[in-house]
Amino acid sequence: MPPSTRLDGAIAMTSHxxxxxxxxxxxxxxxxxxxxxxxxxxxxxxxxxxxxxxxxVFEPAGEIGASSALAAIVADQxxxxxxxxxxxGRFSAExxxxxxxxxxxxxxxxxxxxxxxxxxxxxxxxPTAERARAxxxxxxxxxxxxxxxxxxxxxxxxxxxxxxxxxxxxxxIAVHSHSxxxxxxxxxxxxxxxxxxxxxxxxxxxxxxxxxxGSQLAHTTLQNEARTAYHTxxxxxxxxxxxxxxxxxxxxGAALSRREYRATIAGxxxxxxxxxxxxxxxxxxxxxxxxxxxxxAGYTPADKRGTTSNQVFKVALADxxxxxxxxxxxxxxxxxxxxxxxLNKTVxxxxxxxxxxxxxxxxxxxxxxxxxxxxxxxxxxxxLFYLRSRGIDPETARRMLIDAFVTEPVERVADPAVAAxxxxxxxxxxxxxxx
Amino acid sequence: MLEIKNLHARVDGxxxxxxxxxxxxxGEVHAIMGPNGSGKSTLASVLSGRDGYEVTExxxxxxxxxxxxxxxxxxxxxxxxxxxxxxxxxxxxxxxxFLRAAVNxxxxxxxxxxxxxxxxLKAVRKTLKLLDLREDLLNxxxxxxxxxxxxxxxxxxxxxxxxxxxxxxxETDSGLDIDALRQVSEGVNKLRAPDRAFVLITHxxxxxxxxxxxxxxxxxxxxxxxxxxxxxxxxxxxxGYASVNAA
Numbered sequence: 001m002p003p004s005t006r007l008d009g010a011i012a013m014t015s016h017x018x019x020x021x022x023x024x025x026x027x028x029x030x031x032x033x034x035x036x037x038x039x040x041x042x043x044x045x046x047x048x049x050x051x052x053x054x055x056x057v058f059e060p061a062g063e064i065g066a067s068s069a070l071a072a073i074v075a076d077q078x079x080x081x082x083x084x085x086x087x088x089g090r091f092s093a094e095x096x097x098x099x100x101x102x103x104x105x106x107x108x109x110x111x112x113x114x115x116x117x118x119x120x121x122x123x124x125x126x127p128t129a130e131r132a133r134a135x136x137x138x139x140x141x142x143x144x145x146x147x148x149x150x151x152x153x154x155x156x157x158x159x160x161x162x163x164x165x166x167x168x169x170x171x172x173i174a175v176h177s178h179s180x181x182x183x184x185x186x187x188x189x190x191x192x193x194x195x196x197x198x199x200x201x202x203x204x205x206x207x208x209x210x211x212x213x214g215s216q217l218a219h220t221t222l223q224n225e226a227r228t229a230y231h232t233x234x235x236x237x238x239x240x241x242x243x244x245x246x247x248x249x250x251x252x253g254a255a256l257s258r259r260e261y262r263a264t265i266a267g268x269x270x271x272x273x274x275x276x277x278x279x280x281x282x283x284x285x286x287x288x289x290x291x292x293x294x295x296x297a298g299y300t301p302a303d304k305r306g307t308t309s310n311q312v313f314k315v316a317l318a319d320x321x322x323x324x325x326x327x328x329x330x331x332x333x334x335x336x337x338x339x340x341x342x343l344n345k346t347v348x349x350x351x352x353x354x355x356x357x358x359x360x361x362x363x364x365x366x367x368x369x370x371x372x373x374x375x376x377x378x379x380x381x382x383x384l385f386y387l388r389s390r391g392i393d394p395e396t397a398r399r400m401l402i403d404a405f406v407t408e409p410v411e412r413v414a415d416p417a418v419a420a421x422x423x424x425x426x427x428x429x430x431x432x433x434x435x
Numbered sequence: 436m437l438e439i440k441n442l443h444a445r446v447d448g449x450x451x452x453x454x455x456x457x458x459x460x461x462g463e464v465h466a467i468m469g470p471n472g473s474g475k476s477t478l479a480s481v482l483s484g485r486d487g488y489e490v491t492e493x494x495x496x497x498x499x500x501x502x503x504x505x506x507x508x509x510x511x512x513x514x515x516x517x518x519x520x521x522x523x524x525x526x527x528x529x530x531x532x533f534l535r536a537a538v539n540x541x542x543x544x545x546x547x548x549x550x551x552x553x554x555x556l557k558a559v560r561k562t563l564k565l566l567d568l569r570e571d572l573l574n575x576x577x578x579x580x581x582x583x584x585x586x587x588x589x590x591x592x593x594x595x596x597x598x599x600x601x602x603x604x605x606e607t608d609s610g611l612d613i614d615a616l617r618q619v620s621e622g623v624n625k626l627r628a629p630d631r632a633f634v635l636i637t638h639x640x641x642x643x644x645x646x647x648x649x650x651x652x653x654x655x656x657x658x659x660x661x662x663x664x665x666x667x668x669x670x671x672x673x674x675g676y677a678s679v680n681a682a
Contacts, residue, residue: 385507386522388511389484389516389517390537390597391537391597392511392537394506396540400536401525404528405527
């Protein structure tokens with residue numbers, strides 16, 4: 001089926017758009033129609049087959065009625081955090097809980113924000129070389145809402161923010177959410193995204209993150225969609241001088257999931273750190289793709305520091321799960337003093353689990369420090385023996401080491417409430433997994 | 436407590452132990468000394484049940500049972516403890532959590548009630564005092580980021596908590612400076628008891644200045660070539676292992 005035909009149903013939903021947005025949407029849909037669905041011929045999609053998504057006929061996302069699962073997860077959220085809830089891609093004010101904000105801070109619906117800040121939103125949604133193509137085009141063509149968080153210069157957000165992206169439908173729906181986080185100079189914020197839902201849906205998310213000079217963003221994602229769902233996500237981060245992105249992703253997958261991070265490090269002293277754990281089972285298929293671009297602007301003769309990035313991803317696969325880690329670090333010509341590292345470690349908990357891992361370096365500067373590596377294997381034999389030598393039975397020893405393997409990167413999550421929650425989610429998922 | 440008779444063992448098809456005889460009674464401390472490659476660590480591995488070591492001949496009796504029939508974890512629950520020459524780092528495994536799992540595995544095995552978090556912490560604090568260990572090591576991942584001395588002290592700390600009947604210390608003195616060696620030795624000395632036996636495996640005599648053994652054995656070429664009292668260790672210190680190899 002040509003992709004354009006399925007877009008018709010969504011047009012009615014977005015007919016209140018201002019003219020500039022309508023034009024952008026038309027262009028984006030046109031671009032998607034021309035590009036078509038990403039296929040495995042594209043390097044970034046080499047190990048993920050989007051066929052199941054392309055072959056599904058999705059209905060446009062609508063409202064949902066009372067949902068006890070959603071009510072439970074909302075009630076579960078840390079009361080000390082602000083909470084922004086999105087249901088089927090739309091901001092749900094009545095389920096959200098946002099306290100008093102510092103002057104100049106915007107926290108809420110992207111749709112509401114773009115209605116009053118047309119120029120800024122229009123600028124943001126323009127195509128750029130940094131963003132992903134087809135699925136982002138589709139997202140811009142069809143998105144209904146998402147998060148906007150704008151923190152003005154010098155403001156440090158007092159409370160952490162949680163964003164719950166909940167999707168739920170009986171018949172398959174497509175949920176396109178578009179979010180925007182912008183931190184001004186020396187601003188700071190902590191955001192914890194939770195992706196979850198029930199039933200059959202495709203969540204196709206795009207987040208644009210712009211970090212001003214010296215700003216700091218802690219950005220943690222728990223991707224734990226329904227096992228019958230599809231999830232594609234693209235996080236685009238731009239870092240100015242001395243900006244810090246401190247990211248973490250726990251990927252518990254969907255039926256099919258793929259999340260990508262595209263970082264452009266564009267000022268001296270900027271640091272992009274991203275780590276994560278992935279735990280998949282059954283026939284889950286889950287990919288993490290990172291593209292970290294150390295640009296020439298990251299090094300100036302006046303400021304000789306260069307830019308840094310660090311990535312550690314652990315993947316544990318049980319049963320017939322398929323995992324993917326594709327990481328690419330690009331060091332542009334002139335991006336001297338770049339210090340970049342990337343590591344992927346995978347344990348296969350079953351003979352039938354498969355990992356495709358491909359860490360890559362592309363270096364065009366000569367005065368840099370870069371490393372990358374990947375390892376795939378079973379659990380550490382000597383570690384198992386050490387546990388057994390203390391009286392712990394082999395089954396428990398294995399469980400302890402799997403839990404430790406997946407949980408260890410969580411140490412990098414600075415917010416103790418978030419870290420504790422991630423550990424609990426991992427333990428609960430591990431308890432379900434049969435080896 | 437431990438009766439080893441004519442023990443032969445292979446690693447990767449190569450025979451390393453070539454007929455070991457050793458008898459250790461409760462309350463005794465035996466030192467096993469010998470040059471590199473003599474089979475000291477292989478003996479420790481075979482006794483603790485590590486995979487990859489094939490016993491081809493001989494018997495090992497522990498508390499009247501055939502030790503070689505027992506899986507590594509069963510041996511530990513039955514009271515055999517190995518202090519590793521190279522303690523293993525377990526990233527992501529919390530030290531306290533690990534220790535409690537180990538202690539409770541032993542308690543279940545003996546039909547004793549498990550310790551809850553509070554009771555366990557009490558036992559830990561008592562043991563910390565005994566060994567003069569820093570409490571902050573407990574909340575870290577097992578051995579990760581520990582100095583060489585801290586790793587060895589953590590081994591002794593585990594031993595103190597698990598209260599084994601037979602403790603095998605594999606080169607616990609290696610890599611320790613003199614202060615750490617003294618601390619580790621004091622810890623071991625405090626744990627000496629009439630119902631507990633120790634086998635100290637060491638290359639150097641200096642450990643035996645602090646932990647005075649009842650019997651000293653010299654292992655060379657996969658066999659015990661000499662046994663004697665503590666003066667044998669001093670003699671070796673003077674003459675070196677060359678003389679025993681020749682013997």
